[in-house]
Amino acid sequence: MNDKPNGARLGWTVLESTTLYSDNRFSVRRDRLQLPDGNEGVYTYPVKHGAVFILPVTPTGELVLIRQYRYIVDAWLWEIPAGSTHDFNGGDYRDLVRRELWEEIGGQADAIHPLGRTFAAPGFTTIQVYGYLALGVTLVGTNHPENTEFIEIHPTPIPEALDLLRTGEHTSAIDAYFVLQQEPLLRTIHSRVIHGCSFDDLVGPA
Numbered sequence: 001m002n003d004k005p006n007g008a009r010l011g012w013t014v015l016e017s018t019t020l021y022s023d024n025r026f027s028v029r030r031d032r033l034q035l036p037d038g039n040e041g042v043y044t045y046p047v048k049h050g051a052v053f054i055l056p057v058t059p060t061g062e063l064v065l066i067r068q069y070r071y072i073v074d075a076w077l078w079e080i081p082a083g084s085t086h087d088f089n090g091g092d093y094r095d096l097v098r099r100e101l102w103e104e105i106g107g108q109a110d111a112i113h114p115l116g117r118t119f120a121a122p123g124f125t126t127i128q129v130y131g132y133l134a135l136g137v138t139l140v141g142t143n144h145p146e147n148t149e150f151i152e153i154h155p156t157p158i159p160e161a162l163d164l165l166r167t168g169e170h171t172s173a174i175d176a177y178f179v180l181q182q183e184p185l186l187r188t189i190h191s192r193v194i195h196g197c198s199f200d201d202l203v204g205p206a
Helices: 006-009 093-103 158-166 173-181 181-194
Strands: 013-020 026-032 040-048 050-056 063-070 076-078 083-084 109-118 128-137 152-155
Touching: 050 093, 050 173, 050 181, 063 093, 063 158, 083 093, 093 109, 093 128, 093 152, 109 173, 128 173, 152 158, 158 173, 158 181, 173 181
Parallel strands: 050 128
Antiparallel strands: 013 026, 026 040, 050 063, 050 083, 063 076, 063 152, 109 128
16 A cells, blocks of 8 residues: 555555444544554554535624534534535535535525645544635525534624634634634724625635
8 A cells, every 4th residue: 555655755664554444434544564763553543534614704794603512522612614525526615615504504605715724633533624714604594404413503703703712612623723824814804894894805706
């Protein structure tokens, strides 16, 4: 198996790779390696599909946050809308963003802009996360969550949404990455709104 070309160039040799578990969402892989110093090592890790994380901004300059119950940690968490790519067969993730907005917050967006990608936990899993900014988001109806999703919808003024992260009340790490990455733009949007100005010119074509 040669799916780790950078590792191979560094002298990491895969001696054996085994799939311990697999379903439609992820698999668990175990690699037995010869390390560059000649010793052997083992990496066991989830191989997961990607995900999209969305910053939905309303025409009145609110960031639409959600509070969602997460069974694995048994906690209600502040989050931004997000969804896995495991059941998405399209070629443009903006279509998946629109689907997730509809499912999680009952929302529609005028424009969607990519924000780049990040690795969720590169020491533990392969999952890559893609961020998107959704502008002109209107909440046009009830949401349509999956049967495991318990979601509260909270349109939140941008300064308050930023405060939730800075005070540690909003504790989801990937959310923090994209929200804080876009903090200057979000604050400019807020300023434009309170002065009655448009913010359509702040980003390029969708």
